[in-house]
Amino acid sequence: MDHFADRLAAACRRKGNALCAGFDPRWESLPAEIRRRQAGGSPEAVAAAFAEFCCRALDVVAPLVPLIKPQMAFFEQCGPAGFAALEQLIRKARDLGLFTLLDGKRNDIASTAAAYAAAAFGVWGADALTVNPYLGRDAVEPFLQAARKAGGGVFVLVRTSNPGAGLFQDLRCDGRPLYRHVAEAAAGWSRENVGECGLGDVGAVVGATYPAELAELRQAMPEVPFLVPGFGAQGAGAAETAPAFRPDGTGAVVNSSRGLLFPFRPDEPNWEAAIEKATRAAIASLAAATPMGRLAASPPA
């Protein structure tokens, strides 16, 4: 089984980019035609609408991007039916040859963390997942073990993209902000299992909304793959993601959720064309403003 980071780098090279399409389905933003078919607003109806929208959007983005990031919260909001929709989305993404990075920010101790990890890799069939580090090494460990057994990866929250991220993450601990301590721990875990591309299987979530920290962290943890949220609707431009990449264009994936999946008004009939246009535009802007363009030996047709 190939190393997680090598598989991800190869997928990015095949598509010629490192754009991650975030699947955050929101009822109020769905195309009106889909909402009409699922009137009533029961959790099951919303889940059915999410499944239809996500699968159709996936058909649009699958030829263009190397990976998707489903946000578990929106599926959880629909109860059991929502998780069935999530299962369907991930299965289809795998069938289409896409990486799936499950964004659940799960965290717990010992055997409980192991249950979450078993869910992510075993039940949902994800390639990677996001985890929250607050509980420490022994709480992250079961996720690492499950990831390594599955040839997958783990992305640890280091510096999140929200406006209030600094409340705890910026606290100075022994002369450095807390997020640097978390980053160093993640780098240590990642060095335990490095692929041929020089990147490990433990990544860091570092928001594009904090470009200075992004540059500092890229330098401090050269072997750590980055997942960069905050690009697009959250406010960061393509240039602000540039420090996340290594000079050859590997080392980072940049996520956009609302900007790619909801670039249309609900009454827009050609919403799939709008998604394709937004996705191509995001790839072009990232390629122009970051080293990501160097991945494009064979850009998408």
Added chain:
Amino acid sequence: MDHFADRLAAACRRKGNALCAGFDPRWESLPAEIRRRQAGGSPEAVAAAFAEFCCRALDVVAPLVPLIKPQMAFFEQCGPAGFAALEQLIRKARDLGLFTLLDGKRNDIASTAAAYAAAAFGVWGADALTVNPYLGRDAVEPFLQAARKAGGGVFVLVRTSNPGAGLFQDLRCDGRPLYRHVAEAAAGWSRENVGECGLGDVGAVVGATYPAELAELRQAMPEVPFLVPGFGAQGAGAAETAPAFRPDGTGAVVNSSRGLLFPFRPDEPNWEAAIEKATRAAIASLAAATPMGRLAASPPA
């Protein structure tokens, strides 16, 4: 609608104790009779076994304890069917008049956190939930808003009970450990909405495995209700939970999961009697060693 903390205190007074029964169903620990009926080990079969076990265990503990804490990870591990089992457990707990504290340690930014909160209070119907504070105030805020709208509560992870909790939580930031900063933030949020009992609707998770920190935090945050894990199978004795309580026996709920739900070998036919015996023993030991005994105006029959 009564304040969350007043409702919880009243529930504890009615049962004469503050023991929380943790529902962490584990396939390998289930009674053999239940596993036999659900042979095959598919996620659906495991979920059906969890539902049967949890509902029968709930019938045993419901007359004895004021609240239960389902651990979402074990249900998530069974996919959509697992969440249906969780839904069934929570509905039954509500019908039996029990508080339900949903342990998911969810965390995310803005509208994503709002989706998790909507799931917890709206779909699952919990009275309270656990949240991870690493992302800061604006990430905790949507949970608070949803809790306040539902008359519910939020328990913020402050000092967790796992052996490696200190890796980040103990880092000294501006002269105090990180967990103290989190505790102060939680106390500030809790003071925004205090009930007649003098306790707020934002609680703190503080492990009984760190009794010195428990005493220090009880003193530092007198208006914050505590959820105390770590009692029982995780190693802390009843006396170590004593500092969590206020002198009148309110102010804390003490959780035990494996110790209450799995005090039997899988081939034990009278496993329900074993659960009842373990629950009564846990209540008696807490009543003897902590101020919790002062709640027992009307102990369980």
